[in-house]
Amino acid sequence: xxxxxxxxxxxxxxxxxxxxxxxxxxxxxxxxxxxxxxxxxxxxxxxxxxxxxxxxxxxxxxxxxxxxxxxxxxxxxxxxxxxxxxxxxxxxxxxxxxxxxxxxxxxxxxxxxxxxxxxxxxxxxxxxxxxxxxxxxxxxxxxxxxxxxxxxxxxxxxxxxxxxxxxxxxxxxxxxxxxxxxxxxxxxxxxxxxxxxxxxxxxxxxxxxxxxxxxxxxxxxxxxxxxxxxxxxxxxxxxxxxxxxxxxxxxxxxxxxxxxxxxxxxxxxxxxxxx
Numbered sequence: 001x002x003x004x005x006x007x008x009x010x011x012x013x014x015x016x017x018x019x020x021x022x023x024x025x026x027x028x029x030x031x032x033x034x035x036x037x038x039x040x041x042x043x044x045x046x047x048x049x050x051x052x053x054x055x056x057x058x059x060x061x062x063x064x065x066x067x068x069x070x071x072x073x074x075x076x077x078x079x080x081x082x083x084x085x086x087x088x089x090x091x092x093x094x095x096x097x098x099x100x101x102x103x104x105x106x107x108x109x110x111x112x113x114x115x116x117x118x119x120x121x122x123x124x125x126x127x128x129x130x131x132x133x134x135x136x137x138x139x140x141x142x143x144x145x146x147x148x149x150x151x152x153x154x155x156x157x158x159x160x161x162x163x164x165x166x167x168x169x170x171x172x173x174x175x176x177x178x179x180x181x182x183x184x185x186x187x188x189x190x191x192x193x194x195x196x197x198x199x200x201x202x203x204x205x206x207x208x209x210x211x212x213x214x215x216x217x218x219x220x221x222x223x224x225x226x227x228x229x230x231x232x233x234x235x236x237x238x239x240x241x242x243x244x245x246x247x248x249x250x251x252x253x254x255x256x257x258x259x260x261x262x263x264x265x266x267x268x269x270x271x272x273x274x275x
Contacts, residue, residue, distance in 0.1 A: 003031045005030040005032035008032050012027070013089070016205060020141070022221060026224035033082045034048075086136045090119035090163075100154045103155065146242070186223050186245045186246065199265065
């Protein structure tokens with residue numbers, strides 16, 4: 001157990017799995033009192049219990065973040081649980097992978113509510129509590145797809161881009177209160193859901209080795225360590241920033257990426273000329 005977040009209270013939405021869960025566990029390792037939130041109640045309680053068993057402090061609070069009233073209650077309960085609120089990480093996202101012509105208005109409304117509106121509403125109610133505590137850190141989980149679009153991901157691309165500018169806007173408005181707001185922009189991170197897919201698809205592993213300058217996708221621990229940096233006083237002069245955590249993926253020219261993909265396809269073709 002460390003002490004980089006000792007005495008701090010952190011609320012993380014969408015923290016029953018993936019980057020949210022890894023960040024919750026990492027924050028707790030560094031002394032934070034963590035509020036877990038997600039749609040799967042049993043899994044959320046399991047995450048909180050696991051943190052406590054390892055000597056940390058954590059509670060699970062159920063809330064549907066697509067409902068602004070529940071978001072407000074979540075923030076208030078989180079602050080009441082430990083008496084203050086220092087860190088808010090809005091990590092929740094839910095949406096259908098599709099292009100604009102395939103998406104319904106309801107698809108857009110739901111994805112926006114869970115991702116951007118929930119982050120704004122949570123901040124609206126968290127900021128006064130952070131001001132009372134003398135400051136705080138807000139982290140919005142965006143993506144490299146907030147900068148560069150991926151195919152068939154209209155809501156994801158648009159809303160992750162919105163989070164980057166929302167972080168900048170809040171950083172400008174609330175910096176005078178010692179509240180820092182930043183966006184975390186991961187590339188491909190191997191979450192629990194992706195492990196089995198990669199194990200069953202060695203060709204995809206090889207493609208990622210070619211496309212990423214570091215030769216691999218990122219780990220949950222690496223993403224959580226970057227979230228920890230933004231949450232801690234180590235980033236005390238960092239606000240309005242979008243921290244890209246992508247192994248160099250977006251640093252390279254697209255024609256270079258294309259050559260790597262061409263090489264991958266050539267390898268596949270030579271191994272199986274019937275493709």
